[in-house]
Amino acid sequence: MTLPPLSLYGEARWSELVERVLARSWHVVASIDELPEEALVARTLLPGVLDEPLLLGRIDGGVRGWSAVCTHRAAVLEPHGEGARCPYHGRRFTGAGRCVTAPGFERPGETDHLRPVSIATLGPLVFAAIAPAMPFTALFPEERLAWLPALPVLSDPLGEASFEVDAHFLLYVENYLEGLHVPFVHPGLSAALDLGDYRVEPAGWSSLQLGVAREGGPSLHGPDGAIAAAWVGLFCTTMLNHYPWGLSVNIVEPLGAGRTRIRYRRWVRDPALLEQGAGGALEQVEREDGAIVARVQRGARSRLARPGRYAPRWEDGLRHFHQRLAELLETPEKMVASVGLEPTTPRL
Ligand code: FES
Ligand SMILES: [Fe+2]
Incomplete structure (x- = not known):
């Protein structure tokens, strides 16, 4: 049986590998000791390649994660207090990803909360996946x-x-x-x-x-x-x-x-x-x-x-x-x- 074509390792197939393989796999994004209680931590999933901004937090004894992209016009959020805020138009989110303040709107709506990402832990390691092809x-x-x-x-x-x-x-x-x-x-x-x-x-x-x-x-x-x-x-x-x-x-x-x-x-x-x-x-x-x-x-x-x-x-x-x-x-x-x-x- 023959090994894969060597073109697999070239520039021409790079974006295919990024979108079909890396974007659908699990990657270590933090270790447990980097996540304090009662605060969110910003992390980037595969910086420069997937470059997905994430927020991680410990909730009820487990680790959870969200996309750190604002649900208004996509600015990257920053951790703030126990939750996060948007530096663009001031949206605020709780440590559980709920939008609680949405300036310019009468009140936050159901689609304004942060989008969760898949998180798993193994010993001291925290894994994240944005669209995993496997559990x-x-x-x-x-x-x-x-x-x-x-x-x-x-x-x-x-x-x-x-x-x-x-x-x-x-x-x-x-x-x-x-x-x-x-x-x-x-x-x-x-x-x-x-x-x-x-x-x-x-x-x-x-x-x-x-x-x-x-x-x-x-x-x-x-x-x-x-x-x-x-x-x-x-x-x-x-x-x-x-x-x-x-x-x-x-x-x-x-x-x-x-x-x-x-x-x-x-x-x-x-x-x-x-x-x-x-x-x-x-x-x-x-x-x-x-x-x-x-x-x-x-x-x-x-x-x-x-x-x-x-x-x-x-x-x-x-x-x-x-x-x-x-x-x-x-x-x-x-x-x-x-x-x-x-x-x-x-x-x-
Ligand atoms: S982009 Fe975040 S509040 Fe507008
Ligand atoms: Fe080796």
Whole structure:
């Protein structure tokens, strides 16, 4: 079976990927510790690409989100007090998205309240989707990960870091989804793994990869053995990396057809294990991945490049990802409607 055409990674298909894939997927938009009680927080979903202004708030113990676009003439709202206000003509909204003041009108109407967006939380992470083609429950394979220890809530004192790579976000994600490159690109990481027992388990809108620990290295107790790392790729911009010391999250932010920002944060359960095993030198591994995907990007632009074949077993997660991608690219309206979302508003 052949890999996708290399035109997928070019400028010509960029807007199609943005509208049909990114606009209909779930993305990490905040972490719980960034959301105070009784105030809304402004966030932008995929800045510069989707560029959707959102307001997030904690209500009744849960997180909710709204489009931060004013329901009058579309100015972007700003948080104010416990709610939000419009700097253009002064509309005000409560922390629950209700319009309470609408200058120029006798009273706010039913269509003046903020438009909700889909929100889901997973451990410390807050996900948002503006028109999801799949429910969040299809994204996270909870039953297959029940053996993992509870997600740690203590944030890494080093805080958030980010770096950019000269590559299409799909190339970065594809690289994440296969372990075939590990012995060639990551000699340090390879030393912590028993690569003969590397496992890939694609399912739903995710892919799980299990790296079995070398004898004596730090490990998690998996269903059938000592696991050095459990890498969980959630379609299509979130990577949850479970190590014996805790959780590292990669958030992929596409910036254009040849540039991608990766933000990452760590939540530490056992600081004593931080420098050890498969999760011990993450910056080094990231640098190695960034360099190799930039090299793929350059090759993919070649006029002489042709797609190759999937490596059996090793690239099962990659093939699964491409199947899901193709579903979104080929059946846009049907899939959005199937999860009960509003149809898009007709153009004027
Ligand atoms: S655009 Fe917000 S009140 Fe007019
Ligand atoms: Fe890698």
